Amino acid sequence: MIDGAILVDKDVRILWSNDKHVWFTDQRMASLGLRSPADLVGRPVEQVIPHSRMREVVETGRSLPLDIMRYGDHTLLVSRLPLRDGDGAVIGAIAFALKNSLTYLRPIAERFNTLQTRLARMEQELAASRAPKYTVENLVGFSPPMLQVKRLVRKAGQSGSGVLLLGETGTGKELVAHAIHAASERADRPFVGVNVAAVPENLLEAEFFGVAPGAYTGAARQPRPGKFQLAHGGTLFLDEIGDMPLPLQAKLLRVLQEREVEPLGSNQIVTVDVRIIAATSRSLPDMVRADAFRADLYYRLNVFPIQLPALRDRKEDLEILASLFSERAAAGINQPMRELTPSALDRLHAHDWPGNVRELANVIEQVYVRTDGPRIEGADFADILPAASRPTQPARSRPLAEAVDELERTLIQKALEESGGNKLEAARALGLSRTNLYAKLQKHGIGSASPKA
Numbered sequence: 001m002i003d004g005a006i007l008v009d010k011d012v013r014i015l016w017s018n019d020k021h022v023w024f025t026d027q028r029m030a031s032l033g034l035r036s037p038a039d040l041v042g043r044p045v046e047q048v049i050p051h052s053r054m055r056e057v058v059e060t061g062r063s064l065p066l067d068i069m070r071y072g073d074h075t076l077l078v079s080r081l082p083l084r085d086g087d088g089a090v091i092g093a094i095a096f097a098l099k100n101s102l103t104y105l106r107p108i109a110e111r112f113n114t115l116q117t118r119l120a121r122m123e124q125e126l127a128a129s130r131a132p133k134y135t136v137e138n139l140v141g142f143s144p145p146m147l148q149v150k151r152l153v154r155k156a157g158q159s160g161s162g163v164l165l166l167g168e169t170g171t172g173k174e175l176v177a178h179a180i181h182a183a184s185e186r187a188d189r190p191f192v193g194v195n196v197a198a199v200p201e202n203l204l205e206a207e208f209f210g211v212a213p214g215a216y217t218g219a220a221r222q223p224r225p226g227k228f229q230l231a232h233g234g235t236l237f238l239d240e241i242g243d244m245p246l247p248l249q250a251k252l253l254r255v256l257q258e259r260e261v262e263p264l265g266s267n268q269i270v271t272v273d274v275r276i277i278a279a280t281s282r283s284l285p286d287m288v289r290a291d292a293f294r295a296d297l298y299y300r301l302n303v304f305p306i307q308l309p310a311l312r313d314r315k316e317d318l319e320i321l322a323s324l325f326s327e328r329a330a331a332g333i334n335q336p337m338r339e340l341t342p343s344a345l346d347r348l349h350a351h352d353w354p355g356n357v358r359e360l361a362n363v364i365e366q367v368y369v370r371t372d373g374p375r376i377e378g379a380d381f382a383d384i385l386p387a388a389s390r391p392t393q394p395a396r397s398r399p400l401a402e403a404v405d406e407l408e409r410t411l412i413q414k415a416l417e418e419s420g421g422n423k424l425e426a427a428r429a430l431g432l433s434r435t436n437l438y439a440k441l442q443k444h445g446i447g448s449a450s451p452k453a
């Protein structure tokens with residue numbers, strides 16, 4: 001099948017060529033004063049074949065198994081391979097050529113095209129799933145503190161520096177992180193979030209930096225890329241950064257300084273270009289003073305801090321948020337939207353909102369599920385909003401699970417209020433593990449965002 005073959009030594013001089021005039025035309029042979037292939041021996045390959053890539057193969061030791069080149073008036077399919085001695089040192093190279101044989105390649109080319117199209121579609125779908133879900137327009141509220149947040153979000157979008165979001169649970173930190181990403185130059189690159197508090201401590205490192213193939217056995221440690229690699233070119237949102245264990249803080253600081261990560265079980269360094277947006281509901285300065293958070297990491301993260309106001313400090317926004325969530329709740333269960341009466345708004349204003357906007361959304365949703373009527377009245381919140389006046393004994397018989405659920409919810413809210421939103425402290429007071437509390441917060445929709453993918 002082979003139309004042409006040529007062999008060069010380590011200095012890329014021709015050692016041998018078959019006698020078929022594949023590589024060069026009669027004119028070229030004549031212009032070089034050559035009569036037969038034997039006359040080529042000893043000449044640098046480029047003297048005879050000006051575009052030859054044999055030197056590249058000899059110098060790099062890498063083969064070029066499939067290449068298409070034009071020689072004179074024909075197209076050649078060329079394979080080039082390095083030749084090595086017994087110790088593996090490159091001593092030359094060999095090339096084979098097939099003349100006018102591109103039709104052989106058609107099935108491969110067609111399969112390649114199909115795969116290429118499929119890959120492009122999957123990349124598009126993946127990019128869409130990692131694209132920012134919310135922009136600054138999705139931040140609802142016109143109270144002065146909220147307007148200031150929106151200004152800072154736009155500014156942070158332009159600046160490109162790291163951002164630290166401060167605020168109680170449910171104040172919209174994740175929403176704001178999305179909005180900053182969407183307003184930044186990285187908007188069309190991935191947005192990846194990790195909730196540090198929701199990942200068991202022993203898995204955090206793998207979650208961040210990934211696991212190299214063959215590093216461990218067991219389902220929990222399958223080879224996979226870490227969040228840093230997934231967020232490459234985009235933004236990594238680290239929620240509840242205050243819950244990061246000290247040894248991992250040291251590693252994170254190194255990554256932020258060196259812009260390199262080392263997957264678990266690998267000794268290969270991977271370069272990453274990631275913008276960090278961190279969030280915390282805890283006081284990092286207090287934690288620094290208590291030696292629970294590294295001062296150097298805190299200063300590195302605190303370049304552009306944004307304080308998100310608690311809902312109780314921007315009650316002007318209650319009404320617009322409540323009607324937004326009312327609309328969503330109605331749509332969610334396919335019912336007409338119910339108007340919020342003045343008595344309902346009074347009841348909402350009287351509440352302290354330890355769970356902030358998330359708690360408000362959840363309370364409105366519960367009203368839709370638990371009560372009926374064309375409008376929402378203040379009395380509809382009686383069983384939903386914990387009130388000082390509420391009897392500790394249930395007023396009527398009802399399923400035990402429902403009552404237990406409600407008690408659990410109230411106790412968790414109380415613990416959060418008492419700890420000032422500090423989940424670790426609340427978990428301790430309730431005798432729960434951190435991840436267990438997180439699961440319950442999620443169940444009740446009070447304290448936690450869903451673990452971010």
Ligand SMILES: Nc1ncnc2c1ncn2[C@@H]1O[C@H](COP(=O)(O)OP(=O)(O)OP(=O)(O)O)[C@@H](O)[C@H]1O
Nearest residue numbers: 139140169170171172173174175357358447448449
């Ligand atoms: N200004 C806002 N406008 C509209 N929706 C909001 C606003 N703030 C918060 N929300 C909604 O409230 C819920 C909680 O917000 P988010 O998850 O961003 O809070 P968080 O501060 O990240 O909470 P956590 O600290 O518990 O993770 C989300 O459903 C979010 O869409």
